[in-house]
Every structure is written in structure tokens, then in C-alpha cells.
Amino acid sequence: MMSPARPAEAAAPAHAFASVFAQLAPHMGALDGFLRGQLDAFEPEIRTMADYCIDTSGKRIRPALVFLSGWRGPGVVEPDLVRVAAVVELVHLATLVHDDIMDGAELRRNRRTATRAYGPAAAVLLGDALLAHAVHLSTTFPTTEICAAVSESTRRVCAGEIVQTLRRGSVEVSRADYERIIDLKTAELFRVSCFLGARLGGFAPACVEAVGRFGRHLGIAYQIYDDLADFFGEEKRIGKTLGTDLASGKLTLPLFELLDRLPPGEAAELRAEILGQRPPQLALRLGQMAEHGIFERVADAVQAEIAAATAALADWSGEPPTPLLLSLCDVLRGQVAALQPAG
């Protein structure tokens, strides 16, 4: 049965939030111009490399969260929001440069990764330079508040990725570990993007905190959705190979749910696949996931986080960012539904 919320394939957006982001075209134009302008701040020897990393084909989810969280009305492109959007995007780009080294990734967004283009050694340093410049940019605000928030979030993102890296190819990972990892590696930068957007938008402190909590729950929901799409997406649509988490030994929620439901012998075999002791059997596992209703269970987890994100904004329905942020929840709900396998 097709889910009633499933959108037409032809209209499938390039990524989950594309429809809401459409109204941010002037903001994104300003952001791109601003990021290009930052290249002059890099030492001439590394400018071309920095330019290569600041490509314009990314999803720009975190900058969009900044703009939506600081929203005062259409047509208003606040320079402070553009600047802090650039900061969070540069932090994100730095982590991507480093992620690609660790994963040995060849391509990202149909271009060679920095590690492929310049070698892993230069890519390590280039990520550092991008991170250092993001921080430097955050010191151009009048107080240390922005820089303090950004640097703390960056440390937390790294901590989450370290834990994920060290647990890869291991079955000694608990659900609590999984939740902690996505809270740090994904939700933290979503949270700080929303927090700083609302802060610079001049909203009341309690509202700023609420928008930050919204961002955190949205980030968790988004990551679980992403982990679900790794098994249930369509390759053309999500733009990457399915089953990479299983193949790379990454224990995500769909696998936790499946392990809990398989008979002991089958579960032991799946564990051996995660440990890299047996080749991954994606088709078999997808069949078992269908049999045990794993899609629905993981989708429920996404919905629970979306509900928590929505609840965070309950007291702030009259503020301009609220309807826009809530529309992100609607879009994500629709995207999850669109993944639902025909049953």
C-alpha cells in the first residue's frame, strides 16, 4: 500500500528541506557572496584550496537554520545572520573535509574530495585552517558569546565523531551510545545554528533557548531519518549507495531494531556482518526488516523527535520564525513517509 503522504517521485526535492529553503534564495545568495569574500583572508598559498572546499553545491542546511531561526520577515537579509551562517557552514565544511579523509572518500557532490585532490596530509591541515577561520570570523562579533558557543559546539561535534569512529565495526555499542553519538555529531550543530540565529534575531532569551531545543530535536530526527534512508531510500533520490552503514560496520537504529527481533542464530550472523567477519547481505537484511516492521519502528522514533521539536516551540507560536521552523517538521514527516516501502 502506498502511503497517502508519499509525494510524486518527479517532484522529489534534492534534499529533505529544499521546499522550505526556496524562500531563502536572497539569504543564500548573500551567504555565497560573503563566503567568497572570506577567501581573501586566507593566506594566498591556500586560497585556491579553501575556495575548492567552499563550493556552492552543498545543502546549506545549517545556514538555513540560522536564517529561519532569526527570521523577521521576507526580504530582510541581516548581515549578522549572514556572518554567523558563514561561521557554522565553515565549521561543517571543515568536518566534511576531515570526514572524507577518514572514510577514504573519493567523491562528494560529484567532485573529488579535498583529500583526493590535495592528499590526506594537506586535507588535514586544510580542515584545520577552515576551522580556524570559522572561529576567527566568529570573533568579529562585539562579544565572545558567539565564538564561545561555536567553539564549544565544535568540540562536541568532534567528540561525537570520535566516539562513532572508535565504535565502528564493533557490536559493543548500546542504543544509549547511538543516541549520544547523534546528539553530539549532528544535533549539536543544528542546535547551535538555531540558537545563534534566534539570538542574533533579537528574540527573548527564553525563546532563543526554545529555538535551540527545537534545533537539537530536529537534528536528532534528521539523523535518524538519514540512517533510515540508508536502508530504505532510493539511490537516485538520496544520491548515495544504499546499505553503506551496514557495509562500514556502523550500528544505526534500523540495525538495533533488527538485532532485537532476529532469532539468536540470525542475530549472530548479522553481528558478524557488522564486525566485518562476513560479507554484508543487504537484500536479506532488507527482507528481514520488512518482515519485522523495522521501517515503522524507526519512523516512529523520527516522529517522536519531531514531536519534541514541535513541543519546544509551543509557547512561541506568535514569533516569526515559528511557522517556518514548524514547516521543516512537516517536510521531514513527509520525507519519512515517502521512504515507506510499498507493503
Next chain:
Amino acid sequence: MMSPARPAEAAAPAHAFASVFAQLAPHMGALDGFLRGQLDAFEPEIRTMADYCIDTSGKRIRPALVFLSGWRGPGVVEPDLVRVAAVVELVHLATLVHDDIMDGAELRRNRRTATRAYGPAAAVLLGDALLAHAVHLSTTFPTTEICAAVSESTRRVCAGEIVQTLRRGSVEVSRADYERIIDLKTAELFRVSCFLGARLGGFAPACVEAVGRFGRHLGIAYQIYDDLADFFGEEKRIGKTLGTDLASGKLTLPLFELLDRLPPGEAAELRAEILGQRPPQLALRLGQMAEHGIFERVADAVQAEIAAATAALADWSGEPPTPLLLSLCDVLRGQVAALQPAG
């Protein structure tokens, strides 16, 4: 002929500046305590790893520059100086963690490197987390000035290391490139350590600038000395294998000087060694360096930078840091003389 300035071998300090640093024992004790206290700020999952990197066996040259540049008298251990010393040391430690990944280094200071202990992927992220925390610590000062200076220096250090990395194993490196690389990768953090020490020591702005210039020239001198020691040091004394720069294809000043003086055929062979096309012939090259007076030429370059460092402080002879900083110049002069081969 032995150089008259050559100190007795038995009294050889563990590193160039050890004798001057001896009076900083209370400062270094405070720094170690402060750094240990910072571990609580790291996420519990990465605390042990961060602790591993903040080991106490390092030379702590940059913190010492902070303390000496902010010197108001013996027995005064200013908390602000301790904090900023921790910031520059954490930045330095982060760069070491990343350097060791790129060099594939197994050991540093007789312990396994972080990349060996935790794997290169975790080490990339651990370096990032140390860097992020250094920056976060720098936001605890009342204004953004400290953080701005630290983050800009960090970007410059990375830029220098990127250029060095990309030129390794190449003979398409000019002396101007070499000077630029050491200015960025070494002198920049020396400069900012001195600058911030003097700034937080409360000295006049012109004095702070002068102390920063001193630090930059001292850093250049120190790096050239280090490059000289790679050919003329005693392994036991400098604690590392000689000739590593030649073996790893790193064109440093002793090699530039030698290339300029060898007949074309010999120079072509040396270039082939730098390019990794022929095995490095360290003994032959050392003999040629002796024949062409390379030691004296490179030592002259160190002395010229020491003279520039000394000149930077000419107008500030009455300030408490000046005699201490100048004594670093004396020590470095003595260390260079101590390398002089018996002729």
C-alpha cells in the same frame, strides 16, 4: 678547532632554552595544574584521549614565551598568563597530533603518538577537539581580542604546514618559499605567544608590538637552528635521528646553501635524493657541507635573526621581560655554537 663558546657536553640542556626556563618552575606547575583542570571540559568519552595528548613531558616553549613576555617579577604567577599559555600550548599540541598523522610517526617523546594509540581517524578528530577547546578557552577573556589573535595565528600555522607538505619531495621550492614556510609554521606561534604575554602583562601597546616582533624573529632563528641541528646535531643530544629532512625530501637552508655551491652534476644528484629518486647519502652530503662552509653560512642566518630579535627590544630595555627575552637569544647563540663541527 673547537669553538670557544662550546659548552661542556655533560652540561648540555635537554633543549635550547632549558636554562632560562628553569626560573619558570612555579609558572609551569600552575600551567600543568590548569591543563589537567581543563580535562573536565572535554566530553567524558574523549577525556582519556585528551589527557594522553596533554602530557607533561613537552618542552613548553610557547607557554614559556608567554610567561617571560608578561614577566613582572619573580614569584608572580598571573592567572591570565597561565590561561593564555594553556591556549597556545593546546593549539601547539593539536598541531603535533595532526603532524604525527601525516608523518606516520610512531613515537613522540618516547610514547606512542595519538595516531598510533587511537588510529589516524580518531587522531584527526582529537586534534580538532583540542583546537576547538583551545579556542573555547580563549573566549573566557573579557573581549574577543585574545581569541581573534589565536584563531588567526592558528590559520597561519596551518597555511605554513600545508605549503610545506605540498612542497615536500620537490625541488621547486625557492628560498623565499622556505622563509615563508618557517615564518608561518613556527614563527607565527612564537610571535603570538610573546604578543599575548606582553599584552596581558599590561605593557604599553608599542612595547607589546615590539615583543611580538621579537617573538617572530626568535621563532625564525629557532627553526633555522633546528634545521641546522638536523645535519649537525648529536643524535643523543637533540633526541632524534639526523638527516631526516634530507630523507623526507624537505628542502631546508643547509640544503639550499649546499645546492648553490655544488658543481652542476653533483647538485643534480642531490636534487634526485631530495626527490626520492636516489637514496639519501647523508655522510657524503655532510662532507660536502664541511668543505663548502655550510655550517657557518646557516649559523650566520640564525645570528642575523637573533640580531633582529634583539633589535626589536632596543627601545624597551627597562621593561622587566626584556633581559629575560634577551637571555633566550644568548642561549640560542650558545646552542648554535655548540653544534659547530670540530674543524
